[in-house]
Amino acid sequence: MNILMNPSAYWLATSLFALLAFAPLQDKGATKPEKGRQEMASETKVRQAAVAGSFYPADPKVLSTMMDGFLAKVTGPMVTDPILAVVAPHAGYEYSGPVAAYTYAALKGHKYSRVVIIAPSHYVSFDFSSVYDGDAYATPLGNVPVDKVFARELQKMSSTMQLSSQGHDPTSAGGEHAVEVQLPWLQKVLGNFEVVPIVMGDQSYENSRALGVALAKLIKASGKEGETLVLASSDLSHYHPYDDAVTIDHKTLNALQAWDYFSMSRNFQSRIWEACGGAPIVAAMIYAERMGANQARVLKYANSGDVTGDKSRVVGYSADVLVKANGGKAEETPFSLSEPEKSELLALARKSVESVVGKDELYMPTASADATLNQERGAFVTLTIAGGLRGCIGYTAPIKPLYLTVRDTATHAALHDPRFPPVTAAELPSLAYEISVLSPLRRVTDIQQIRVGEHGLLMKNGDSEGLLLPQVPVEQKWDRLTFLEQTCRKAGMSSGCWKDEDTDIFAFTAVVFNEHKF
Numbered sequence: 001m002n003i004l005m006n007p008s009a010y011w012l013a014t015s016l017f018a019l020l021a022f023a024p025l026q027d028k029g030a031t032k033p034e035k036g037r038q039e040m041a042s043e044t045k046v047r048q049a050a051v052a053g054s055f056y057p058a059d060p061k062v063l064s065t066m067m068d069g070f071l072a073k074v075t076g077p078m079v080t081d082p083i084l085a086v087v088a089p090h091a092g093y094e095y096s097g098p099v100a101a102y103t104y105a106a107l108k109g110h111k112y113s114r115v116v117i118i119a120p121s122h123y124v125s126f127d128f129s130s131v132y133d134g135d136a137y138a139t140p141l142g143n144v145p146v147d148k149v150f151a152r153e154l155q156k157m158s159s160t161m162q163l164s165s166q167g168h169d170p171t172s173a174g175g176e177h178a179v180e181v182q183l184p185w186l187q188k189v190l191g192n193f194e195v196v197p198i199v200m201g202d203q204s205y206e207n208s209r210a211l212g213v214a215l216a217k218l219i220k221a222s223g224k225e226g227e228t229l230v231l232a233s234s235d236l237s238h239y240h241p242y243d244d245a246v247t248i249d250h251k252t253l254n255a256l257q258a259w260d261y262f263s264m265s266r267n268f269q270s271r272i273w274e275a276c277g278g279a280p281i282v283a284a285m286i287y288a289e290r291m292g293a294n295q296a297r298v299l300k301y302a303n304s305g306d307v308t309g310d311k312s313r314v315v316g317y318s319a320d321v322l323v324k325a326n327g328g329k330a331e332e333t334p335f336s337l338s339e340p341e342k343s344e345l346l347a348l349a350r351k352s353v354e355s356v357v358g359k360d361e362l363y364m365p366t367a368s369a370d371a372t373l374n375q376e377r378g379a380f381v382t383l384t385i386a387g388g389l390r391g392c393i394g395y396t397a398p399i400k401p402l403y404l405t406v407r408d409t410a411t412h413a414a415l416h417d418p419r420f421p422p423v424t425a426a427e428l429p430s431l432a433y434e435i436s437v438l439s440p441l442r443r444v445t446d447i448q449q450i451r452v453g454e455h456g457l458l459m460k461n462g463d464s465e466g467l468l469l470p471q472v473p474v475e476q477k478w479d480r481l482t483f484l485e486q487t488c489r490k491a492g493m494s495s496g497c498w499k500d501e502d503t504d505i506f507a508f509t510a511v512v513f514n515e516h517k518f
Contacts (some may be wrong), residue, residue, distance in 0.1 A: 045134035047168055047197075050175025052140050056093040056184060060140040066093060067188050070101035076299065079106040081323040084293045085230040085284040087256075088185070089317035090119070090178045090277070095304045096235065102300035102319035104185045112229040114147050115186055116196040116215060118280035119178030119233040121167040126201035129211050131155045133163040137180065137195060141187045147194035150218070154196065157214035160207045167199030178233040178277065186231075203279030205265040206462065209504070212286025225291060232284040234277025236316030242305045248274060249301065249316040251376060251398070256296045256320060260440035261285040262460075262506055263378070263397040272399050274316075288322040289443065295325045335439065335511065341372055342435075342513045348403060349381050349410040349433045356411045358425050363411070368403040377402045378438035378508075380469060381410040383423065385430045391417040396438065396458060396467060406435060434514035436469050441506040447498070449507065450480055456510055457487045461503040466491025470510050 052058040057066060070093075088103040089096035121130075131151045136143040155161040167176055179197045186193065200207060219228050236249040252273045255264045261282045268278030275281060285296070300319040305311035337345075348365055355363035368374055379402060380394025391413035395405050410433070414423040423431065441458060444450060450457070456470040468490055473483040484505075485495035497503050 044136065046136045046138050046143060047132065047134050047165075048138050049140065049180060050170045051177040051180055054092070055177050055181050058140055063140055063184055064188065066097065067101070067104075067185060070097045071105050071188075073098065074101050074105040076102075078109070079297070079299075079321055079323065081295070081325045082226065083107065083110055083229065083321050083323050084291050085232065085288040085322040087232045087234060087277075087281055087284065087318060087320040088182060089235050089319075090181045090233045091235055091304070091315060091317065093181070095307050095315070096317045098307065099300050099302050099317040099319050100185060103321070104189045106299060106319075106321050107186075107189050107229070110229075111227070112190060112193055113224075113227045114150065114194050114196065114229070115190070116198065116228060116230045117179045117182055117233060118198045118200065118211065118230065118277075118283050119167075119176070119182075120203065120277045120280060121176065121199050121201050122178065122276070123173040123176060124167055124171055124201070126164075126166050128164075128201055129161045129207060130164040130167040130199045130201060131161055132168050132197040132199075133165055134168070137183055137197060139180070139183045139187065141184050144183050144187065144193070144195045147196050150194075150222075151196050154214060154218055157218060158210040160202070160210040161198075161214070167201060168197060182231055182233055200279050200283070204269065205262070205282065208261075208265060208279045208282040209286055212283040213290065215283075215287040216290035219291070230284045230287050232277055232280035234275050234281050236303075236318060237274040238276070238315050239313045242303065242311035242314050245303050245305075245314045245316050249303070249318065252278075253298050253301060253318060253320075255398075255440060256281070256285075257298060258440035259285065259289070259294075259296055259442055262441050262443070262458075262504070266397045267399060270399070272397075285322060289445070292324045293322045295323050297321050297323065335375075335377075335437070337372065337437065337511050337513070341370060344368070344370065344373065345403065345406050345435055346433055346513070346515055349406050349435060350431075352407045352410040353383070353414045353423065353431065353433075354428055357414055357423050357428060363407055365403060365407060368401070370403075373403040374401045376400060377405060379405045379409055380436045380438070380510075381406060381413045382434040382436070382469075382514075383410075383413050384432045384434070385427060389420075390423065390427070390431065391420055393417055394436070394438075394467075396441065398440075402437065432515055434512065436471070436510040436512045439509040441508050444505040444507050447480065447484065447505070450483070450505075452478065452480055452483055454509060455507040457483065458506040458508070459487045459491045459493070459498065459503060460506070461491070461493060461497060461500060464491045464493050464497075466493075469512070470508075471512055 057063040088100045136145045155163045237245045265282045267273040303314040303316040305314040352363040376398035378396045383391040393412040394409045453474045458467040484498040488497040
């Protein structure tokens with residue numbers, strides 16, 4: 001009887017599985033801990049395996065053989081660049097194992113003495129990142145000791161983290177699997193290591209940032225930068241038809257490769273994109289960036305439909321690595337617009353404003369036949385009258401196809417810019433339109449990277465946020481320093497906010513065009 005879980009990380013086990021989840025592991029065939037690892041004393045706190053026998057085999061020999069089989073099927077070149085962080089799925093091995101194997105095959109030959117696993121909480125809610133307060137996690141392959149010194153120091157770095165068993169210890173709702181399922185894989189490919197298990201109860205950008213920054217600071221201070229691996233445990237979309245899932249998941253993966261974790265976080269929180277471990281992915285990217293990583297590589301993507309053949313409701317999985325490549329950059333697909341595409345968008349913006357102002361009706365365009373205009377992109381629409389600003393609103397994140405983004409932002413610029421009263425019907429003939437289509441956002445690590453006339457800036461510190469488009473400093477004849485200061489002011493902060501270590505500065509480029517060009 002095959003008792004491996006169904007592909008969803010959320011499905012509960014049957015009563016047999018529940019018994020397995022809450023009983024201490026007593027598999028007579030379990031191997032002893034690896035050489036050099038002492039047996040945990042009876043008074044120590046060991047988190048017992050909760051999903052052995054359901055998400056993966058409880059028998060260590062069967063488990064090891066299964067993982068070897070998946071690893072043997074991995075194809076493609078080895079990852080030779082330093083790997084600072086990885087992403088691996090956490091569903092039942094039968095379903096996500098063929099993808100997870102790509103993450104773990106990439107780790108072969110790399111040495112780590114500590115692995116920080118960041119996972120979401122599936123069964124209990126709490127408003128902090130729970131750093132496990134016990135001594136070890138158990139798997140059929142033996143106990144993995146917790147780096148308790150590192151765990152204690154980490155939770156001191158931010159009020160968003162606590163030493164806790166919440167999210168780790170099984171409850172009546174279920175046994176959390178997102179950390180546990182990664183451990184046998186790590187035991188298989190790394191051998192001896194210590195683990196720092198973290199379960200995020202709050203998946204906000206602020207919590208992801210606090211965790212990523214704290215990890216980078218603590219690891220840099222330790223002087224052992226190359227000895228720690230950060231692992232984000234996450235599946236992707238859930239329960240969509242196969243083709244829809246592939247489309248949704250590749251939006252996430254495209255942003256990953258463009259290193260636009262800010263848009264990822266926003267779209268995860270808004271449920272526009274899906275990843276149950278979205279915040280762990282964002283935290284891992286923030287950590288890796290501060291440690292020098294500059295490329296995100298998707299090694300493998302698939303979903304449960306590729307295993308079961310049932311493509312009606314699937315769960316997506318990806319294997320990803322964040323590496324420090326010499327001279328490397330985040331991969332970004334070049335973007336441009338043809339003159340006919342620009343004309344179509346400008347006409348769409350004008351029709352949208354004329355409809356909502358003149359007829360009090362939201363303009364309903366027919367779906368664009370242009371593939372480029374169907375790409376999801378952030379964009380701003382700027383309205384002017386005789387050269388004076390009359391409204392400007394946009395989407396910074398890619399949340400809709402470009403043609404609908406232009407429809408929405410033109411409508412909002414006309415009616416909802418808080419700096420101006422709504423546009424009137426009498427003003428419609430005088431309006432001029434300009435559209436700015438944004439690239440993915442990338443955090444600025446050195447202000448010398450900012451090029452006036454090419455880059456726009458988004459400044460964020462807590463709840464304060466402001467954006468200026470690339471054309472603004474050119475029109476105002478600002479230098480780089482003034483551009484930074486004015487973006488701070490746009491965010492409602494002091495002009496020197498860009499120097500604050502809690503301020504994130506994101507840069508972007510834009511394809512800017514207006515009616516004067518035609």
